[in-house]
Amino acid sequence: MTDYGHDLLFGLFVTPSARDAQHVLDVAATADRTGLDLVTFQDHPYQPAFLDTWTLLSYAAARTERVRLAGNVLSLPLRPPAVLARAAASLDVLSGGRFELGIGAGAFWDGIAAMGGRRLTASQGVDALREAVTIIRDLWDTDTRGGVRHEGRYYTMAGAKRGPKPAHDIQIWVGSYKPRMLALTGAVGDGWLPTVEYLPDGVASLPELNARIDEAAVAAGRQPAEVRRLLNVMNVRFSPTSRGLLSGPPQQWVEQLADLALSHGVTAVLVGGDDHTIAERYAAEVTPAVRELVARERGVTGPAR
């Protein structure tokens, strides 16, 4: 039973469909209007039916006012880290601090190679991501003097200028499932962002995987609570009867989400469906009650910190 005590975030996990681009933007606007915290988009540049996720993130950010945005997760092999760092900082500045960086080591290597990207093994991908996180944070660190040098196995930089400086402390959330990626997440990530449908035993996998991240965080001299635990739930529905995780009446959603927060430390849940009604009901009928229940259970009054 672990609760790392983070404030609660609720958001959407949206398919960046090119054919339904207006719908994608409208769903983001609904999230903004209804007070959800996050709108996130998958990133598969090799998928012709999808929009470029960076362009979509920037455009959706411009068309919203309050909601925070993130890639879920951006594909490092096709997003060179210095380009990504400068673009991310720029979007953070433009949007008034509304951008967070979800990132992964890459999947679908045939697609990545078809776009001209580098094919790596899973293990190489972990090491490349570790280098990338270092480069990204160094470029954002405009308080340190001198350029950014990096002599790595996967990336080389010879004294690149720093900046621009992000508007807020952009969180780096890592999509990870396997032991070495989980260890990287615990060692350097600000958050862990898996999809429940891809966990071997769904929610039941969380204690073991959380423990791996905790262990790696401690080994790196950090507190486990420095790594926020987020979760995508792709298949959700509101229905009169219960059919599983986030598939049932709103009250069941509330109890399941509170349990995720209090028992598994999952304090950000991003739901799929690409659907206005789901977004509206999630915001109106579920999230206030979850915040209240979690606050009560945590033994504090008022909203969670």
Added chain:
Amino acid sequence: MAIEWGIVLDLAGADRDPDTLVNLARQAESAGLDLVVLRGAPEHLHGLDPWTTAVWLAGRTKHIPIGVAPAATSSDPADPGQAYPSVVAKAHQSLDVLAGTRLVTAESAWVEAAPDAGAGQIRRLAEAGVPVVVPVRSGDDIDRLAALMAGEDRGSGRSAAVRARRREGIDYDGVPASLADVAIEPGDPAYRGVTSTYLRGGAPGLVLRPRTPAEVADALAFARRHTHLPLGLRSGGHGISGRSTNDGGLVIDVGALNGIEVLDERRRLVRIGPGATWKQVAAALDPYGWALGSGDYGGVGVGGLATAGGIGLLSRKHGLTIDRLRAVELVLADGTQVRASKEDNPDLFWAVRGAGANFGVATAFEFEVSEVGKVGWAQLVLVSGDLEKSLRRYGELASAAPRDTTVFLVTGRPRQGQSVIQLYAIVDHEDPDVIVERLTPFTELGALAQQQVALTSYKDVMALAADVGPDGHHGMGEPVSRSAFLPALTQDFARDAARLLRSGLVYFFELRGMGGAIADTPADETAFAHRTPAFQVTAMGSDQAGLNAAWDRLAGHFDGLYLSFDTDLRPQRLHDAFPPEVLSRLRELKRRYDPGNLFRDNFNIDPRMIEEHTR
């Protein structure tokens, strides 16, 4: 001289906070300026990423084009500072989808003046024919430009962003005035809906959409000035051999010429535009108890099919579509409008019925349609472990069936030794017992997996085709297809066809039953001369060279081909489409009607060639 005006925003300026950028861009937009250019300073402490900022500004403004220099790209994965070219290209396409054509990425698409430039300097720079952009730092700077602008001629028409997408070799500014308001070029909002056809992707440089025969003549005059480019003629956009889309060329889309009008009810004489679909034709004729046989799919356009043949589900009873044609009106290559019938220009009337795409743009067809009541419509799915035997038996049954019964067979790659055979059939008879009697023998071709038999109308059969929405067809790439006529479906052909299907080279294989009324018309009456085959056969694959090699080996079974369904571009195919006497007569007529070979896309009969096969 007309001038287009723009501003330059410097992304590296320390004073450039996001609100200032947005406010200046919005002010330029509301002042009626034509372009906002972002000048980046990569690797600068305060410098915002130009691409991200361009997208942001597009999202915070409504319509003003945004110019941004192309990002430095690299394919070196070890360089963390440059984007992949493929990803940058996709980003550009995505902004078009999200914001419309707003993006200008070629630096040559604008010319920069000094920050304090006066009207004289701006006028001189404008002679380059692109927007003149002036660096600005404040709203006052934009007010100053707006005041200068008030005294000058303004550019009109398409924005700089749209013009930046134009293709080489097309005189866009010379589009005839009659067509200009409905012409579509690559940067236009409607462009995405006109690029693809049913089975083919494309990126035409200009789509002209005439609404009258006079406008067709204007379009052809424009085409005559662009013979260095591909020219596609599009009616419904269904063509397989006909390239009604292309890359960087012209398309004349006659979709707007889609009228359907009954001329003489007693004679069942109907006038139909080339842009109507067969689904629309069937729906219009149904209330009279009439039908006009077409192919097997209601989404096909009238113009392409009615100039090629029309082997369809009513053909055994009522003949080919062209056999019902009584007159056609065309615009010839030189712009002349002519009528062709048995009385007027009979040579041309002969040629159009089978080789029409070589002779002109049809603007109206007059058909004598048939009385057709309720019909039996069947879709059967059978599974066969012995494809050769099933094909042979189908051949016997379909050939021996009465004229009221037309049955088409479709199959694909066998899986685990089993072939899924789909049969589509119309029995032109109102008696359900007769319909069942006609179809029952066909259910023995394999194990019956599904059957749907209905007493319905030809209109409802054609109505099964989905309508094409405003975003057009969605074909991608190039179809790969071969066609042939089979004098008879022999045991040897069944064996070889089964072997071809087992090879996996062909994913779609169709036999269309012919015979019956098709052979009632003498072979020399139309340029479509293949009156006696028992079947038309089509095979589609994914690789033209591979399919050609396999198909060529079957040539001994074949006698000619149906030009609508063959994508092989080797010259010999023309001789398969037209027997020697037909081809030499067509060539003579081509010399008369299209000596410049303007119409050269589909089974081109080159007027300059000397006939090899002379009598």
